[in-house]
Amino acid sequence: MTTETRPFRVLGIQQIAIGGPDKGALRSLWVDLLGLTPVKTFTSERENVDEDVCMAGTGLFAVEVDLMQPLDIEKKPKVHEPPLNHVGLWVDDLRAAVTWLEGQGLRFAPGGIRKGASGHDVCFVHPRGDAAHPRSGEGVLIELVQAPPEVVRAFDAMAAAR
Template structure:
């Protein structure tokens, strides 16, 4: 990308960290019982082959979601327990623009396109491996792009503005 080319979206921060295991209860021992993170919801999907607990770390627009996941069926894909750090989610201010721009740059996206995620936000995934048609990837890491709600975009703008003037 040249210095003058404008990216039509911004990555605002970490939205989530997703951890997988064969048994979600073992993850909950550490994250809920030992660390004290509250469970704010659950999500179960045959299509995504996942049974997960959704936890919260922090608060407000900078809250990070921690998803503790186990597969519904060990024989099916996706295998949410492999690797244990399943994926990292990033807030983006304009998901459709990001997907279009990144696709044009040669970024490979996982099948499924933009869709509703477990927390109700529009999401899509950057594939962990490139292909001949789309060689840019997460290089072994699945990356979830998450449409930031207006309050997260506004909080990011306020923070960026105060940092620039301070």
């Protein structure tokens, strides 16, 4: 465990991403039965994904729920395996987080910081470590998401009100 001061904060859950071979079944559960609100679709050949972006809750504390299916079930990444594909965390300073976490030996997935499906800067923590980077998501793909200023302020206000 490190004693160095962490130069960023994890604010809360930004999203969960769920995959399946056919997002129609996912949509039937999450939208039709559970009542989440679909807000847009996103397709990426590079990421082998066709997804519906839905929201649970409202306002700055809403959580995005991505319903994903692969464009080609034979190609990687396999967004449907495992079905709970990844968890997204709001962070207040993504660049500082990545720099510091790499210094702690955390392994990141290829691609570095880039724009995510919802337009925020994102970076993925690899689910497995390797010799050069022994720390990992411990089997879980984790998306670190740069929180916009209004989200940071909302989390700060909520923390101050405690």
